[in-house]
Amino acid sequence: MRTLAKGFALTLIASSVLALSACNDGGNKYDVAFDEGKATMEQKASYALGSYLASNIVEMQKQQKEYSGDLDQKLIIKGFLDSIDGKSVMTEDAIREAITKLDEKVQTKMMEKEAQEAKENLEKGQKFLEENKSKEGVKVTASGLQYKIIKEGTGPKPTPNDVVHVKYKGTTIDGTVFDEQKEPITLSLSQIIPGWIEGLQLMKEGSVFELYIPANLAYGANKLGDSLKANSALIFNVELVKVEKPAADKAKSTPKK
Numbered sequence: 561m562r563t564l565a566k567g568f569a570l571t572l573i574a575s576s577v578l579a580l581s582a583c584n585d586g587g588n589k590y591d592v593a594f595d596e597g598k599a600t601m602e603q604k605a606s607y608a609l610g611s612y613l614a615s616n617i618v619e620m621q622k623q624q625k626e627y628s629g630d631l632d633q634k635l636i637i638k639g640f641l642d643s644i645d646g647k648s649v650m651t652e653d654a655i656r657e658a659i660t661k662l663d664e665k666v667q668t669k670m671m672e673k674e675a676q677e678a679k680e681n682l683e684k685g686q687k688f689l690e691e692n693k694s695k696e697g698v699k700v701t702a703s704g705l706q707y708k709i710i711k712e713g714t715g716p717k718p719t720p721n722d723v724v725h726v727k728y729k730g731t732t733i734d735g736t737v738f739d740e741q742k743e744p745i746t747l748s749l750s751q752i753i754p755g756w757i758e759g760l761q762l763m764k765e766g767s768v769f770e771l772y773i774p775a776n777l778a779y780g781a782n783k784l785g786d787s788l789k790a791n792s793a794l795i796f797n798v799e800l801v802k803v804e805k806p807a808a809d810k811a812k813s814t815p816k817k
Contacts, residue, residue: 627669630661633657678790679779685775685793688733692772705758706772710797715765718803722749724760725802738787744801753778756796763800771796 596608642648650774693700697708712801718724725746730739755773763769775781775791783790 566715567750581792624666627666627673627725629658629665674783674790674809678783681789681793682775682791684718685733688793689772690773701758701762703754703758703777704774705755705777707762708770708772709767709768709816711766711768711799713764713768713800714764716803717762717764718749718760718800721806723804723806724749724800725749726760727799727801729797732787733793733795736787738785748806755794756798758797760794763798765800765803768797768799771798 594603596604596607599607614632639650650658667791689704692698693706695708699707699708722763723746725744726741727744728739728741729737731737747756751762752760753773755771755777758777759769759771759773773794773796775793778792778794781787781790788794
């Protein structure tokens with residue numbers, strides 16, 4: 561059994577099935593009639609498999625065309641049919657090499673695009689923060705974190721080992737909401753992004769701050785889903801609901817009976 565390169569290889573296989581389903585030359589021995597009402601379970605399963613692959617591959621082709629370039633649909637069909645008939649004109653090693661090279665091309669193009677997007681995001685974030693720091697009420701720390709006090713609380717400030725209960729809304733600099741917690745959630749101050757660690761220690765319990773976090777104090781070059789691109793500067797509206805000591809510290813401070 562052939563072992564194909566990962567990545568684009570599966571898309572290529574599905575493309576072949578899709579291309580075959582579109583190949584209707586009249587005399588083609590693979591051009592068969594299908595009547596769902598009269599079909600056996602095996603026939604329905606066979607047709608369903610082709611239909612399932614086709615319905616998924618259309619979007620995959622759209623997404624990957626910019627990386628793979630234009631593939632020859634006729635040769636995809638020919639390679640598929642030749643292989644079914646056991647008459648492939650390429651050896652297994654040649655097939656594996658061609659698909660591996662295609663996969664490498666796709667991966668390289670994807671990395672180049674992501675690197676360019678990361679560079680552009682970093683520049684956009686820096687421009688936003690440069691303009692934002694001069695706005696009324698915005699303060700800047702030595703690390704580059706920017707914050708604005710919306711409401712000043714009266715309770716204690718958290719320390720690095722404390723646990724906090726917070727409500728928040730996170731947006732990108734273009735206003736896209738990527739995360740929101742309308743009810744308090746519990747976080748350990750030592751296990752969150754640097755911008756939050758620093759920002760929360762500036763807040764008293766009961767405070768509401770707006771934090772403007774540079775990429776290096778957020779998720780850096782990491783890309784998190786479609787809404788958080790690499791090198792994104794982020795904005796968080798944070799309410800510090802409660803500050804408490806971790807369980808271990810509570811146990812130490814409780815007198816023994």
